[in-house]
Amino acid sequence: MSIAARSPFARHTRAHHPSCPALSRQRLRTNITVIIIHERTVPCAYMHSGRSPTWYKFEVSSTGYDNPKRIYQMRQLSFASFIVLWSHCHQAVDAQSLSDLATKTFDFVIIGGGTAGSVIANRLTENPKFNVLVIEAGPSNDGVLDIMVPAFAFGLANTAYDWNFTMVPQVGLNGRVLTLERGHVLGGSSSVNGMDYTRGSSDDYDRFARVTGDQGWSWNNLQPYILRCPPADGHNVTGEFDPRVHGFDGINFVSLGSNPLAVDQRVIQTTVDLKDEFPFSLDVNSGKPLGVSWVQSTIGQGERSNAARTYLAPKYRSRPNLHIVLNTFVTRVLPTGVNGPLDLRVVEIASNATGPRIRVTATKEVITSAGSIGTPHILLNSGIGDKADLAALGIKSILNLSHVGKNLHDHPTTSVAFLTIGKDVPTWQTNATVLAENLAQWEANRTGPLVQFLGHHVAWTRIPSNSSIFKQFPDPSAGPNTPHLELTVGRSDGSTISCDVVAVTPTSTGTVKLRSNNPFDDPLIDPQFLTSNFDLFALREGIRTIRRFYSGPAWKGYIVAEIVPGANVTSDDDLNEYIRNTVSSFAHPVSTAKMSPKGASNGVVDPDLRLKGAKGLRIVDASVMPFVTAGHTQAPVYIIAERAADIIKAAW
Numbered sequence: 341m342s343i344a345a346r347s348p349f350a351r352h353t354r355a356h357h358p359s360c361p362a363l364s365r366q367r368l369r370t371n372i373t374v375i376i377i378h379e380r381t382v383p384c385a386y387m388h389s390g391r392s393p394t395w396y397k398f399e400v401s402s403t404g405y406d407n408p409k410r411i412y413q414m415r416q417l418s419f420a421s422f423i424v425l426w427s428h429c430h431q432a433v434d435a436q437s438l439s440d441l442a443t444k445t446f447d448f449v450i451i452g453g454g455t456a457g458s459v460i461a462n463r464l465t466e467n468p469k470f471n472v473l474v475i476e477a478g479p480s481n482d483g484v485l486d487i488m489v490p491a492f493a494f495g496l497a498n499t500a501y502d503w504n505f506t507m508v509p510q511v512g513l514n515g516r517v518l519t520l521e522r523g524h525v526l527g528g529s530s531s532v533n534g535m536d537y538t539r540g541s542s543d544d545y546d547r548f549a550r551v552t553g554d555q556g557w558s559w560n561n562l563q564p565y566i567l568r569c570p571p572a573d574g575h576n577v578t579g580e581f582d583p584r585v586h587g588f589d590g591i592n593f594v595s596l597g598s599n600p601l602a603v604d605q606r607v608i609q610t611t612v613d614l615k616d617e618f619p620f621s622l623d624v625n626s627g628k629p630l631g632v633s634w635v636q637s638t639i640g641q642g643e644r645s646n647a648a649r650t651y652l653a654p655k656y657r658s659r660p661n662l663h664i665v666l667n668t669f670v671t672r673v674l675p676t677g678v679n680g681p682l683d684l685r686v687v688e689i690a691s692n693a694t695g696p697r698i699r700v701t702a703t704k705e706v707i708t709s710a711g712s713i714g715t716p717h718i719l720l721n722s723g724i725g726d727k728a729d730l731a732a733l734g735i736k737s738i739l740n741l742s743h744v745g746k747n748l749h750d751h752p753t754t755s756v757a758f759l760t761i762g763k764d765v766p767t768w769q770t771n772a773t774v775l776a777e778n779l780a781q782w783e784a785n786r787t788g789p790l791v792q793f794l795g796h797h798v799a800w801t802r803i804p805s806n807s808s809i810f811k812q813f814p815d816p817s818a819g820p821n822t823p824h825l826e827l828t829v830g831r832s833d834g835s836t837i838s839c840d841v842v843a844v845t846p847t848s849t850g851t852v853k854l855r856s857n858n859p860f861d862d863p864l865i866d867p868q869f870l871t872s873n874f875d876l877f878a879l880r881e882g883i884r885t886i887r888r889f890y891s892g893p894a895w896k897g898y899i900v901a902e903i904v905p906g907a908n909v910t911s912d913d914d915l916n917e918y919i920r921n922t923v924s925s926f927a928h929p930v931s932t933a934k935m936s937p938k939g940a941s942n943g944v945v946d947p948d949l950r951l952k953g954a955k956g957l958r959i960v961d962a963s964v965m966p967f968v969t970a971g972h973t974q975a976p977v978y979i980i981a982e983r984a985a986d987i988i989k990a991a992w
């Protein structure tokens with residue numbers, strides 16, 4: 341059952357409003373006015389060809405709502421998506437339905453219907469005796485083209501599906517202010533992410549086990565949960581992955597790229613020509629990711645496989661014991677007020693900043709799955725965090741846990757791009773006719789170029805052990821199977837090749853703090869990028885490594901020139917300046933409510949993910965990782981959430 345109220349505009353589907361590329365002003369049948377106020381070209385983070393897709397900025401006004409003007413951005417062809425977006429944003433639960441929640445009984449209340457929250461909701465409601473409520477701040481993911489179509493993944497930043505966070509000025513990046521995308525929609529960041537599926541290394545999980553004192557978090561002991569995410573795809577994938585390291589009956593889809601790229605063979609040839617430095621690795625998810633492997637993505641049956649589509653599929657959403665409320669913001673968790681140990685089973689919610697605050701109580705547990713930014717934000721607003729910091733903002737402390745919001749790890753990334761002799765062919769990014777054709781194919785049978793997202797290969801490399809940097813820093817990686825660098829080789833759009841260089845074992849750590857005592861104010865996010873020289877060294881090393889990759893024989897006569905940073909940018913100082921001016925977040929913030937051993941004074945949760953110093957509340961999301969894994973972070977979140985669901989079920 342879903343409690344989400346129906347939108348008055350829900351009837352405005354794609355069928356009612358076909359694409360309208362020439363639109364400049366459109367009055368719809370309802371009271372919405374849409375005006376294109378600004379047209380701009382968004383530089384493609386992953387391509388340096390200068391042929392970025394054109395986007396449009398909309399000012400939207402309506403009567404009858406308390407938030408009459410909003411600015412949205414989207415592709416021209418996505419006007420229909422705009423209508424879906426608008427209707428979803430206004431599927432607000434009315435005050436009556438919201439206060440009705442306070443009178444109902446729930447065994448578990450899950451804060452955040454994101455990646456982890458969807459897994460927990462699914463697994464707990466397998467038991468018909470558990471009545472579960474999920475509270476999600478964002479709208480529904482249903483029918484949103486930019487979420488469903490894999491190739492449109494970059495269209496989701498700065499929309500209503502993104503929290504639109506900005507960071508504090510980064511001292512390590514010449515004071516630049518970066519954005520941080522986070523999913524603000526059912527399915528959370530799995531609904532907006534780049535869909536890369538990487539578990540990280542076996543060392544990463546063995547280190548989780550070591551630092552938490554719980555062998556249940558080790559690579560071997562997590563295998564039942566790791567194998568719940570299978571690769572499934574229509575084409576012949578022999579030689580592109582290792583079926584022995586995958587399960588085939590999980591809920592999520594994971595697949596291999598289905599549209600061959602012109603450069604694929606050159607990449608594979610490089611793993612032969614330069615095999616000492618860039619060996620072929622059959623499966624990035626074997627626990628030993630080092631080498632060049634085929635990319636695995638959370639794409640299935642031609643569509644993004646996000647947690648809302650899979651773990652909250654209609655057959656699960658229709659369970660009578662699962663209740664999902666959308667567009668509803670959790671402001672705080674509160675004590676039950678019963679004498680005895682601090683018992684945090686009350687959740688305070690509101691539709692918006694000025695609306696009434698309603699309290700919902702869980703009879704068994706509250707599970708916070710609001711992500712690495714949302715979770716510490718809610719805890720701090722609740723008075724759970726560093727007592728002195730909270731006092732400075734006038735917030736009464738209910739639990740002095742100084743590590744809340746500390747220890748923020750994220751992956752800094754820069755890029756390298758080359759000009760090739762490859763010919764530009766019109767693509768959906770550059771040509772409206774091609775886009776219309778590709779979209780028609782995708783809509784007809786979920787195939788074609790729009791099922792692709794970026795390239796097919798990634799190289800995972802280590803900084804050599806005799807490198808000078810290890811005289812200044814201990815090796816920050818979790819072990820010898822663990823890469824220091826991710827290099828997205830083989831991403832080509834015809835005439836250019838681009839490559840993300842990612843430092844996947846960063847040593848800079850930062851914070852998530854409160855800006856004010858108003859829960860509706862965005863937090864202060866400060867990853868402290870490149871404040872550690874190790875991270876700067878790693879990115880320099882990454883740029884030099886990628887230059888060696890593309891100087892292999894397979895690329896002779898194909899690569900014409902280096903576009904950025906440019907072949908003349910070679911000295912440490914010049915590379916440092918380029919890196920400081922270009923680094924952005926790879927969108928992998930974690931560890932802001934990290935796990936530590938039972939009884940340890942550091943950390944925020946114990947290895948069973950219970951909040952330290954209280955009862956009634958667990959945290960299950962990316963914030964509990966003690967370190968960032970050396971890979972993308974959604975697979976670890978799925979794995980953590982699958983095990984957490986079993987821990988919770990066992991407890992009850």
Ligand SMILES: Cc1cc2nc3c(=O)[nH]c(=O)nc-3n(C[C@H](O)[C@H](O)[C@H](O)COP(=O)(O)OP(=O)(O)OC[C@H]3O[C@@H](n4cnc5c(N)ncnc54)[C@H](O)[C@@H]3O)c2cc1C
Binds near residue numbers: 530538929961963973
């Ligand atoms: C742009 C982008 C690209 C990425 N690319 C990749 C990739 O290619 N591969 C990969 O493995 N990982 C990628 N990631 C990272 C990965 O998606 C995340 O690490 C993972 O999904 C986080 O899961 P989570 O459950 O911790 O949080 P989320 O999935 O973000 O879920 C948190 C949920 O809580 C909700 N919420 C937050 N605060 C509140 C509140 N106060 N009240 C109610 N609800 C609230 C949010 O709206 C959200 O739905 C990417 C992330 C982004 C944003």
